[in-house]
Amino acid sequence: MGFGTGLLRTVGAGGALGAAVTSYALWEARQYTLRRLDLRVLPAGMRPLRVLHLSDIHMTPGQTRKQEWLRALARLEPDLVVDTGDNLAHRASVPFVLDGLGGLLDRPGVFVHGSNDYFEPGFRNPLGYLLPDRGKRHTHAPQLPWRELTAGLTGAGWLDLTNRRERLSVGEAALSFAGVDDPHLGYDDLAAVAGPADATADLRLAVAHAPYLRVLDRFATDGYDAVVAGHTHGGQVRLPWPGGSRAYATNCDLEPARARGLHRHPADSRPGDPGSAWLHVSAGLGTNPYTRVRIACRPEATLLTLLPRG
Numbered sequence: 001m002g003f004g005t006g007l008l009r010t011v012g013a014g015g016a017l018g019a020a021v022t023s024y025a026l027w028e029a030r031q032y033t034l035r036r037l038d039l040r041v042l043p044a045g046m047r048p049l050r051v052l053h054l055s056d057i058h059m060t061p062g063q064t065r066k067q068e069w070l071r072a073l074a075r076l077e078p079d080l081v082v083d084t085g086d087n088l089a090h091r092a093s094v095p096f097v098l099d100g101l102g103g104l105l106d107r108p109g110v111f112v113h114g115s116n117d118y119f120e121p122g123f124r125n126p127l128g129y130l131l132p133d134r135g136k137r138h139t140h141a142p143q144l145p146w147r148e149l150t151a152g153l154t155g156a157g158w159l160d161l162t163n164r165r166e167r168l169s170v171g172e173a174a175l176s177f178a179g180v181d182d183p184h185l186g187y188d189d190l191a192a193v194a195g196p197a198d199a200t201a202d203l204r205l206a207v208a209h210a211p212y213l214r215v216l217d218r219f220a221t222d223g224y225d226a227v228v229a230g231h232t233h234g235g236q237v238r239l240p241w242p243g244g245s246r247a248y249a250t251n252c253d254l255e256p257a258r259a260r261g262l263h264r265h266p267a268d269s270r271p272g273d274p275g276s277a278w279l280h281v282s283a284g285l286g287t288n289p290y291t292r293v294r295i296a297c298r299p300e301a302t303l304l305t306l307l308p309r310g
Helices: 003-028 064-076 094-106 126-130 136-140 146-155 213-221
Strands: 033-042 049-054 080-083 109-111 164-170 173-179 203-207 226-229 239-241 244-246 261-265 277-281 300-308
Touching: 033 261, 033 277, 049 064, 064 094, 064 300, 094 146, 109 203, 213 226, 213 261, 213 277
Parallel strands: 033 300, 049 080, 080 109, 173 203, 203 226, 226 277
Antiparallel strands: 049 300, 164 173, 239 244, 261 277
16 A cells, blocks of 8 residues: 555545534534533522523524424423523524523523624634634624514513612512623623622522623622523533543633533632532533534533522
8 A cells, every 4th residue: 555545545534534523513413401400509498499591592593493492391390490691693583582482481580691692693613612702703793683582581571680680589489680791792780780699588699691700709709699601502512531521612711610510609619608609501502503513512401400408
């Protein structure tokens, strides 16, 4: 076998491997998964609360399978829905998002927006997910109909937490919330929501799209029991690691080790530590429609069962 023949075979093998990985990544991006987690944050003796956390739906009109899967989540009958943004990925998506949410809109809900609710996504090199991203590319992108999305969600009774503090009764529980506009674009107004969390509430939840450390620090310091966020896509492309997989990017300043799932903030804190909180980061249900791939990071929604402490 000559050098040229060997080189051609090597190139061919590499191309076949690349095609196989791409095919798998395209397949996994459509394997919608429901995660279930327990979190002990309620006062002793209180009935558990079921909270459905949705994030990064990135809906386009033609994603009928995603719409059907999302619509079926209403069967869970959650006590509360928390939507942490990036619902849109197309200027005609609002009716499809609202239809997909379906019966969930009849449940109590709160929401904030993300950068992809405000600006139309564009083509992006998948390798760009491994590089720093400060949201600058959105400055000149066409706007999406986020006001129409806001009207649809608030019209169904969901609370808009865009740089606001709100209060809501869910069953026997009194919940207080603080939320910020998208930190990835620098739209968060922490001064508008800063201050001690409502001590009279049974549960204090903070909501943001992108889990930037400045936001997490503020909410933990102010005494919120938990912070929920999305944006990271869980790393989107995770690589094998002993005991599981590892993210290499979060598209914010949160370290990759907390790119998805339930953690503490600060990372080395424990329940009961002053100035600390639980942090749940959703890997989300979608991706940029031009890079609709995932590896070792299936698209997800999370059902958080909130239980009494202790």
